[in-house]
Amino acid sequence: MIEAWQFVIRNPEQMVEWTLEHLWVTFIACSIAVILGVPLGIYITDKGKEQIADAVLYLAEITMTIPSLAIFGFLMFILAAIGLPSIGFTPAVIALIIYAQLPILRNTYVAIRQVDPAMIEAGKGMGMSERQLLFRVKLPLSVPVIMAGLRTAIVMTIAIATIAAVIGFGGLGQAIWWGIRGARMDLIIAGGVSVAILGLLTDIFLSRVQRWVTPKGLKEM
Amino acid sequence: MIKLDRVTKVYPGGTEAVREASFEVEKGEICVLLGPSGCGKTTTMKMINLLIHITAGKIYIDGVDNTKIDEDELRRNIGYAIQDIGLFPHMTVRQNIETVPVLKGWTKAERAKRVETLLELVGMGSGEFIDKYPSELSGGQRQRVGVARALGADPPILLMDEPFGAIDPITRARLQDEFLKIQREIKKTVVFVTHDIHEAIKMGDKIALMNEGELVQYDTPANLLYRPKNGFVEKFVGADRALKGLQLIRVKEFMWGFPPTVKTDETAQAARQRMKREGINQMVVVGEGRKFLGWVEWADLEKGKMVSEIMKPSSDVATVDTVLNEALSIMLSTRLNNLAIVNEDNRLEGMLSFDAIRKALSETAQRGESE
Amino acid sequence: MRRQVVLVSLIALCIGLTVWVTSMDRVGIMFPFTWEGMAKHAQRHLQLVFVAEIIAIAIGVPLGVLVTRPGFKKLAIPIIGGASAGQSVPSMAIVAIMVPLIGLGFRPAMVALIIWGVLPILRNSYAAINDINPAIIEAARGMGMTRGQIVRKIELPLALPVIMTGIRVSTVVLVGSATLAALVAGGGLGEIILVGVFVGEPLIILQGGAPAAAMAITMGFILERIERWMTPRGLRVKAEIS
Ligand SMILES: Nc1ncnc2c1ncn2[C@@H]1O[C@H](COP(=O)(O)OP(=O)(O)O)[C@@H](O)[C@H]1O
Ligand SMILES: [Mg+2]
Numbered sequence: 094m095i096e097a098w099q100f101v102i103r104n105p106e107q108m109v110e111w112t113l114e115h116l117w118v119t120f121i122a123c124s125i126a127v128i129l130g131v132p133l134g135i136y137i138t139d140k141g142k143e144q145i146a147d148a149v150l151y152l153a154e155i156t157m158t159i160p161s162l163a164i165f166g167f168l169m170f171i172l173a174a175i176g177l178p179s180i181g182f183t184p185a186v187i188a189l190i191i192y193a194q195l196p197i198l199r200n201t202y203v204a205i206r207q208v209d210p211a212m213i214e215a216g217k218g219m220g221m222s223e224r225q226l227l228f229r230v231k232l233p234l235s236v237p238v239i240m241a242g243l244r245t246a247i248v249m250t251i252a253i254a255t256i257a258a259v260i261g262f263g264g265l266g267q268a269i270w271w272g273i274r275g276a277r278m279d280l281i282i283a284g285g286v287s288v289a290i291l292g293l294l295t296d297i298f299l300s301r302v303q304r305w306v307t308p309k310g311l312k313e314m
Numbered sequence: 315m316i317k318l319d320r321v322t323k324v325y326p327g328g329t330e331a332v333r334e335a336s337f338e339v340e341k342g343e344i345c346v347l348l349g350p351s352g353c354g355k356t357t358t359m360k361m362i363n364l365l366i367h368i369t370a371g372k373i374y375i376d377g378v379d380n381t382k383i384d385e386d387e388l389r390r391n392i393g394y395a396i397q398d399i400g401l402f403p404h405m406t407v408r409q410n411i412e413t414v415p416v417l418k419g420w421t422k423a424e425r426a427k428r429v430e431t432l433l434e435l436v437g438m439g440s441g442e443f444i445d446k447y448p449s450e451l452s453g454g455q456r457q458r459v460g461v462a463r464a465l466g467a468d469p470p471i472l473l474m475d476e477p478f479g480a481i482d483p484i485t486r487a488r489l490q491d492e493f494l495k496i497q498r499e500i501k502k503t504v505v506f507v508t509h510d511i512h513e514a515i516k517m518g519d520k521i522a523l524m525n526e527g528e529l530v531q532y533d534t535p536a537n538l539l540y541r542p543k544n545g546f547v548e549k550f551v552g553a554d555r556a557l558k559g560l561q562l563i564r565v566k567e568f569m570w571g572f573p574p575t576v577k578t579d580e581t582a583q584a585a586r587q588r589m590k591r592e593g594i595n596q597m598v599v600v601g602e603g604r605k606f607l608g609w610v611e612w613a614d615l616e617k618g619k620m621v622s623e624i625m626k627p628s629s630d631v632a633t634v635d636t637v638l639n640e641a642l643s644i645m646l647s648t649r650l651n652n653l654a655i656v657n658e659d660n661r662l663e664g665m666l667s668f669d670a671i672r673k674a675l676s677e678t679a680q681r682g683e684s685e
Numbered sequence: 686m687r688r689q690v691v692l693v694s695l696i697a698l699c700i701g702l703t704v705w706v707t708s709m710d711r712v713g714i715m716f717p718f719t720w721e722g723m724a725k726h727a728q729r730h731l732q733l734v735f736v737a738e739i740i741a742i743a744i745g746v747p748l749g750v751l752v753t754r755p756g757f758k759k760l761a762i763p764i765i766g767g768a769s770a771g772q773s774v775p776s777m778a779i780v781a782i783m784v785p786l787i788g789l790g791f792r793p794a795m796v797a798l799i800i801w802g803v804l805p806i807l808r809n810s811y812a813a814i815n816d817i818n819p820a821i822i823e824a825a826r827g828m829g830m831t832r833g834q835i836v837r838k839i840e841l842p843l844a845l846p847v848i849m850t851g852i853r854v855s856t857v858v859l860v861g862s863a864t865l866a867a868l869v870a871g872g873g874l875g876e877i878i879l880v881g882v883f884v885g886e887p888l889i890i891l892q893g894g895a896p897a898a899a900m901a902i903t904m905g906f907i908l909e910r911i912e913r914w915m916t917p918r919g920l921r922v923k924a925e926i927s
Contacts, residue, residue, distance in 0.1 A: 148687040155695060158901045160861035162878045163894025167702075169887035179887060252775035256865070259882055269781040273868050278785050285781030289774045296773035365827055389829030400824025404842045404917035414828050447919030466828075473827075 097282035115264035119250045122189035130194035134201025153195040161253045164188045185262035193246040200242025204235030237307040244299040315341040315503045321371035331357040335529045342501040346518035353524045355507045363392045393464035397476040401448040408444045414466040432462040454485040475507045515562040536567045566634035569664035575600045578622040599625045604662045606654045631656045699899035706892040713886050730873035733863045741802035749810025768807045776862045794871025802855045809851025813844035846916040853908035860901040
């Protein structure tokens with residue numbers, strides 16, 4: 094415990110670098126996941142796409158259950174075959190994008206589907222186009238639920254990014270990984286504890302954000 | 315049957331929900347606890363089966379202090395039906411109804427028979443419902459099953475907390491009528507909670523009107539309407555209470571039970587003596603087993619020797635549960651001053667006189683003027 | 686129908702990859718794991734998951750139910766709050782923190798998996814009991830059921846489906862997390878993955894990862910079936926409507 098603390102004190106730049114790396118990959122992966130997941134989630138709510146929606150959501154649900162190390166292996170194999178870098182940042186960020194967009198996709202779909210039909214009717218009655226309906230009624234009402242999905246995605250991404258250290262991505266997982274390989278207890282503890290704290294703090298922060306983005310009218314009375 | 319003796323409930327936190335309430339529910343009667351929301355009706359009711367503990371005072375059931383009885387045993391002998399029904403969603407209609415019989419260790423055959431009887435009783439006896447789950451029933455059907463379940467082990471007492479509260483008015487009226495019909499058969503001692511004055515007048519033999527934890531008036535529906543004890547009662551029953559009375563009060567409250575009768579094979583002379591003694595000018599004629607046949611009138615007594623020669627046969631009757639204004643309109647159409655009250659088998663149960671109704675109405679009218 | 690297609694093709698893909706790599710003569714510079722090796726690691730993997738899961742159930746369900754009881758309500762907020770916060774701690778961190786506490790090997794892996802597996806079970810067990818309509822409990826009490834009867838005949842049957850969901854989620858998560866057990870020398874399919882990582886051979890990583898994925902998907906499917914089968918019919922009808 095004391096050694097771990099000494100490591101942190103002696104190598105502040107290293108700890109900060111790992112933390113920033115961790116946050117950076119989380120940010121990149123989740124941003125791209127939102128850009129992909131939200132439109133896809135909206136797309137499959139269209140009428141006539143129920144079958145596709147069901148298959149996509151089921152695939153998403155199953156994919157979330159696949160161990161991340163298995164996904165890493167699969168990506169490394171594919172990336173190597175097409176001549177892209179098969180270790181480090183590239184496979185890590187791709188895997189994280191895949192994982193992160195699953196809860197976002199699912200929650201977007203659920204959120205939009207559960208918008209009260211009466212409100213949609215009212216919007217139509219006021220002469221809104223499909224587009225206006227989406228941006229003025231459906232999406233604003235869906236924000237809290239989509240945000241909950243994003244929260245799950247971010248917390249999950251932080252966890253999986255830790256594992257990505259194993260395939261050569263940096264981040265705080267690196268400390269654990271090096272510690273395990275070099276039998277350095279101080280590194281294992283420093284990495285484990287700081288990743289745990291990072292996860293907890295992020296979750297607390299996001300729960301605040303979630304409350305904050307909920308429109309006043311939707312907050313529980 | 316149920317006797318409350320200065321019962322008080324103070325909730326932790328200091329809310330005095332019920333203050334020194336005393337009243338008695340007779341065997342076989344429906345006692346309605348009535349009053350605005352939050353006045354302590356539910357609390358009063360739940361102290362009877364000890365779902366809520368009594369702070370002070372005593373409740374006696376058949377003369378026994380209810381706190382002296384084992385709680386679970388007590389509750390198994392008191393049927394309980396609540397507003398949200400509380401049917402067990404993971405159990406079929408059959409399993410729900412036989413809950414208490416199972417707890418009491420009845421055999422399978424006894425339970426099967428009981429479930430069948432009860433479903434029959436609540437009008438769901440076709441066998442189509444017995445293995446359904448609550449989620450597969452309509453709101454009205456669920457309420458019926460709720461009542462059947464409360465009657466599961468044939469308890470002598472039934473507690474019902476706004477049992478028809480959450481359904482549409484038409485279904486509610488039908489369930490009320492059905493329940494009254496059932497009650498005529500099973501004659502349970504019922505404590506029935508409602509905040510609806512109409513329901514109270516319709517269902518109650520007695521009404522306990524409560525306000526802010528206090529029992530304001532405990533009386534028959536007619537007395538509550540026509541002899542309100544104070545301003546609160548008057549206001550609660552409403553300004554249109556004369557009309558309400560006609561629409562809601564049932565014949566049984568005004569009828570003359572066991573009126574004098576005469577048989578067809580008796581003489582006109584015998585009829586005359588009896589009518590003179592009772593001071594009436596119309597008398598009921600009955601046949602075998604008190605079946606209602608018609609009337610003899612004072613003015614006709616000279617017209618023949620035997621009752622059978624002078625009687626006026628009639629088939630215009632009402633039952634104890636006919637409401638007053640219906641009874642009135644039958645009387646008006648027959649031009650008789652009296653109406654025979656019979657049961658399903660046309661056996662005489664009583665007699666309703668126009669005067670009795672008129673007297674009650676004029677009392678209200680006078681009170682109304684003097685206000 | 687489409688669901689089955691998705692499910693079957695994913696499992697087939699995973700098993701196909703496993704068989705393909707295992708039956709290769711050579712993968713890059715090394716030999717792939719043999720069938721016996723695969724069986725041994727898969728067995729160890731399942732052992733980790735099952736033992737951890739059973740202990741997690743034995744802890745999570747009673748504890749989750751206990752904190753819904755009137756006398757223990759005060760414990761509910763710290764315990765349930767702690768469980769949901771705990772789920773935001775990365776599994777790798779839990780595994781890592783076990784090392785200085787317990788050392789290397791099967792035991793720290795097991796303890797980490799139990800901790801990680803108990804969280805969803807605890808949360809769901811608590812929520813399942815807590816969310817039962819109070820009117821139902823009151824009706825049961827009013828009919829003279831004893832406390833024990835209410836728990837056995839009403840609360841547990843009604844809560845069972847939600848508790849089962851917790852168990853399913855927990856099991857599936859454990860299959861994945863168990864691949865991390867290899868990091869602390871706990872064995873299992875993760876060991877094959879690690880070897881692949883060390884020699885930089887994606888196909889070997891897949892040789893360990895693909896069967897783990899197949900395992901997770903299959904177990905998720907089976908447990909979902911059990912869950913549905915355990916859901917009383919009266920609740921299933923409602924679930925289908927909503
Ligand atoms: N469990 C409780 N704890 C504290 N106060 C209660 C409780 N239950 C009811 N009360 C209070 O007691 C009063 C009477 O409640 P209740 O008997 O439910 O009224 P009613 O059934 O007539 O609407 C109300 O003021 C209510 O807020
Ligand atoms: Mg009430």
